[in-house]
Amino acid sequence: MTPPLGRDRLRRTIAAPSGTPTVAPQRRAVVVGGGIAGLAAATGLAERGVAVELVERQPYLGGRVGGWTVSLPDGHRTGMSRGFHAFFRQYYNLRALLARAEPDLSVLRPVPDYPLVDAHGRVDSFRGLPRTPPWNALAFALRSPTFGASGLLRVAAREALPLVDVRLPDVYTTLDDLDARTFLDRVRFPDAARHLAFDVFSRSFFAPSERLSAAELAVMFHLYFLGSAEGLVFDVPHRPFHTLWQPLATHLATHGVRVRTGVAVEGIERTGEGFRVHAGDTATAADAVVLAADVPGLRELVASSPGLGPPWWRDQVAGLATAPPFCVLRAWLDRPVDPARPAFLATGGRPPLDNVSVLDRYDTDAATWASHTGGSVVELHAYSVTDGNDARVRRDTRSRLWRRLREVYPETRAARAVSEEVLWRADCPLFPPGSFTSRPGISTPVPGLVLAGDGIRVDLPVALMERAATTGRLAANHLLAGWGAAGHDVVTVPTRGRNAALRALAARFGARPDGVAGEHAPV
Template sequence: MKQPFDFFLERQISRRALLKLAGVSTFGGMIGYSRFAKPEPTVFQKDSLSLPTRLSHTRSVVVIGGGLAGLASAYELCRRGFQVTLLERSPQLGGKIAGWPIQVNGETLMMEHGFHGFFPQYYNLWSVVRELEIQANFKSLNFYSVVYKGDRYNPEIFRPSHSAFPWNIVDLAVSSSNRLRWGLNLTSYGHWQVFREITGFNPQSSYQRLDDLSVADWVKQDFPRGLYDLYFLPFAKSSLNAPDVLSAGELMQFFHFYFFGNPEGLAFNGTCQDMNRSLVQPIAQFILQNGGRIVTEAAVTNLDWQQGKITSLTYQKGRVENTSPFWVTANPVLDATVQSPLKFYGAGDRVYAVNSNKSEALSMTCTHQGCTVYPNEKGEFHCPCHGAVYDREGRVLQGPAKRNLDRFKVVSRQDEQVQLVASNPNPTTSSGAETLQADYYVIATDVPGVQHLFSQMTGEVNSQVRQQVEKLALADPFAVCRFWFDRDFEWQQSWFTSLSGYRLTDSITLYHRIQDDYIAWAEKTGGSVVELHAYCYKEKEFPTQEALLKTFEQELYEIVPELQQATLLHRELVNQKNFSGYPPGSYRDRPETQTPVPNLLFAGDWVKMPFPCGLMERAVSSGLLASNTILHQEGLQRRALLTVKPKGMLSILT
């Protein structure tokens, strides 16, 4: 009778794989090295040191988008002597890590788009932090917990590490009280396939095998249940893409970058203040001090193409809606849920209501702090966040909002889309158009931003690049809700904890234990500040912000029962649909940083990267890669970019 391991060898390891494994001494040496000496990061694109580092002639660059990608690109180009103009659509810089002031019981505090962890393998982001000498703006959170609802699993704890694969797996298995619940059996052919994929990432072959498969479909096969509940589900959702619409190949890249390909572990840092003060403003100050120009509330209205490249850019400073027509897509979920004769378009924090009997539309964005309002049975619009009320024409009936809802004209209708333009642009909120001509243009917006820019372009637009941009996908919307209470509570897990098994909530953050302003607020009031995240919820299940708020509050009391006896002092909701999607089959058509157009570069977490990276590190690395392309074209030394090991150690088996 065959033993299980014999069966495993017969079915899984081919003759070619056995020949590969014949280099056992080399393999053993690698394993020993990964245990006793911390592996160094991999250097990507290292240039000759004999090349000049600064520009000796005049060159200009326009960077569109003031998120991390755009800031990183502008930062590096300013360091090298380029004339840089950075344009940002919003009033504040930072994109998904922007911060803005709010009022909490008469006190000014800073709100953000949610907590972000700064992992040690964010090598390129940390290199910028060191160059700016702002390391003191960050603090270690010491360890990181993943907590599954109920008593099926114990909390999983991740701590700093200094060993790479396979020893990080060994250490985790030794320390994990759930190791017998992982359900992993390497004598099972299906389980061995899973283990091989997560430990043997190879950019070419992994995407070739798995990119056309969603994570949800992949795990329907013979898959270890414990691994899915404790690791795959929470980590897939922390990519801000739901398992049913996330490429399994993309998740393997994500796993490799965050765990299997680096020796850093999963403990991370947070910021001592909001990310605007801790990171965004120091980068912006450097840009300004080195001759750069930053323009916020800058709506780009046209990019003109001639002879295969961009020749000029036109922008207008003021509210984005006051500039030019734009398209929005129908939202049938809201149509079916909200009892109203109106038809809804858009999602997240950009929803528009169109009366089918009129050629007008109304923005559902509350003019107080950007929440989405919805009609009641009287036809009035109510804000679920702070109580503002508008009449059926969008006029303010009750504060705290002071300005009426924005109105639009329906310019055109096409299938399930409408094209809108502001009805009565207020000349006091926008200035005249300005046209810029530059040697290079870096588009570093989010996905809706770059697609909107391409819809505004004139001239001989490159068809290949346009098609790539049109195919970019958006992830499901994400939501963040921050609560202020009049009392503190006991908490045994990490100050940022991933949660699994809840209907909506994916994580909890204790701001009064992390950021200095909130620590001071808690010491003064005896209260607490708690934030819940929903990384990629389904609009059909939570169609309105009222439904989000209600569910967040219910689940918070499940997670922290002591808060049921506390008084809720204030709450803030951030709800958007602008994060990059990585659906099955999207890898092959994803645009890269360098485009076929000689003076057009892309940057953002939506570009195809030549090395493993994720989230904030993906944004920063793409911005630096875009600047490297420009430096290379000008004969300058490129910045040495760092990454984790490009391939998994067991990629020899794939």
């Protein structure tokens, strides 16, 4: 069994800045945003005695991993969310956050496999692969019906070498100006394998590969494949998302955190002593503010806080990009899908469908409904939908998703949807080529003001939920260090290629300059 906080001996710990066990005299901080980044920052601060107020616009915590309930036509009340999220074993800081309230991480269940099916029905699988790089990637490639030994031989080895020694933050110097598609063209990955091994990653960033920085793609490849020995499988929470964060909310309450949900922060003023934060009818005085909003929320808030920060920093925030809209379609079907269907299936070359999950395989709410009714609960995701704000495109996407479901799971052709929920959102960050240097980081030019979130720059090999958790923790550390208090350890996969022989190869033949691995402060 995998220990809750990882087994990889090469994982890197960035030791907590030292200091007093609690902040004295006591300070007040407002955290804006109750997603993973805000929860991580609030936890880090409150555990050192800071008086924290956390303000969240939505009526629930968790942000994009938050949930609410809906009523089905048969009278059941059940959980709804943006759905399937993979909690990888190398998400050390996210797991440490969850473990604050549930030390054994019993809320997570392993997903034994997540097959990838391409347009021709070829299936790649992650089941039973070795955990340790490079054997994991090699075994995956060799047994893959879309890749195989011949595919490996066609790869442009020299162009692919940056992938075997991804160094942070050097990778942004060498690859950020390039888009992921051009990089993949240069690497000459077989087309079908590209869909599966790489496009799945780029689409997980909600972006088409031509609009994604090749450096971000390389960081993902390192984080998920070659940089980690935690294995390629992941866990999922068995509790629906509307209850997932309750234990952490209780933990925060015991540390005196005041949580205000359903209230948006409308503006932040600087005062002689710190800040005044305007939310609803109240203006809260604070020594520090953590902006842990999503990218659209952060842009809006900074724009409506005219005195906050110098123009160059405000421009950086205003320049943050969001990915095209995505669609989540959840359906409660009147009959089960084939028992052999996995909890999660990723699809390549079947637009607009990116993945299908069968919720009753892992989510207790969905499983209860399915066992009462004999039905099943499926969820379809379509990322990066061009013109996804157009009503006609949305209607068309919905019908095409249904067609794709019937194609990949033919037994659903006879099924009737007892209920259906369709969500459209466009609040995920986009990392276009060349954007890294102008991306705002955790520290800001305003003393006492820090940023956190999955769109914020951090020079560590993290992404998505783990970037949110890591930046949240680092934002808390930054403030605590300023007050002379001890921070919290941050753990990541190694900040450079883990295999000495591959590193030597990359240094000798790789198409990029040699550099020093990220031994600098990550903020």
